[in-house]
Amino acid sequence: MSQEWNIKPRARTCAVCGNGFPDGGECVSALFAAEEGGYGRRDYCPDCWKGRQDGGEPFSQWQSTIAPSASAAKDEPIKRETAEALFRRLVELDDPANANVVYILAVMLERKKQLIERDAKPRPEGGILRIYEHKASGDTFLIVDPQLRLDAIGEVQKQVIELLG
Numbered sequence: 001m002s003q004e005w006n007i008k009p010r011a012r013t014c015a016v017c018g019n020g021f022p023d024g025g026e027c028v029s030a031l032f033a034a035e036e037g038g039y040g041r042r043d044y045c046p047d048c049w050k051g052r053q054d055g056g057e058p059f060s061q062w063q064s065t066i067a068p069s070a071s072a073a074k075d076e077p078i079k080r081e082t083a084e085a086l087f088r089r090l091v092e093l094d095d096p097a098n099a100n101v102v103y104i105l106a107v108m109l110e111r112k113k114q115l116i117e118r119d120a121k122p123r124p125e126g127g128i129l130r131i132y133e134h135k136a137s138g139d140t141f142l143i144v145d146p147q148l149r150l151d152a153i154g155e156v157q158k159q160v161i162e163l164l165g
């Protein structure tokens with residue numbers, strides 16, 4: 001199955017009422033299994049989520065607060081941006097050869113509080129599908145946790161540090 005790693009940006013407006021999400025407001029996000037395979041994302045205001053009629057049980061669902069936009073998040077150290085840029089680039093490449101590095105980068109970004117883990121689901125093919133949300137932008141990343149053995153993690157961390165130069 002291709003396109004396993006995935007970036008799903010948060011919608012600008014509620015899927016039901018069409019209103020924009022205000023800074024500091026709450027947003028309910030959900031992933032639904034798509035007919036063509038993979039998952040589609042929809043975002044809602046909390047009230048619209050309660051009354052939604054678009055039906056079906058979501059595959060995954062979480063609630064978040066909309067971070068104050070752009071300006072506040074700009075003055076971050078360059079190093080943090082570099083790890084995030086590498087992570088985004090590798091997710092977009094969607095190459096299974098990078099699975100371990102992508103996962104370790106996700107864990108690093110989670111420790112730096114840039115990503116929040118919203119959900120985790122076992123995969124029939126093995127491993128775990130983890131759903132991370134970018135705290136500032138609301139982008140969601142579907143990442144496969146290859147369940148590395150402890151002694152393998154150190155090796156992968158070395159690769160990541162080399163990639164970050």
Ligand SMILES: [Zn+2]
Nearest residue numbers: 014017045048
């Ligand atoms: Zn709404």
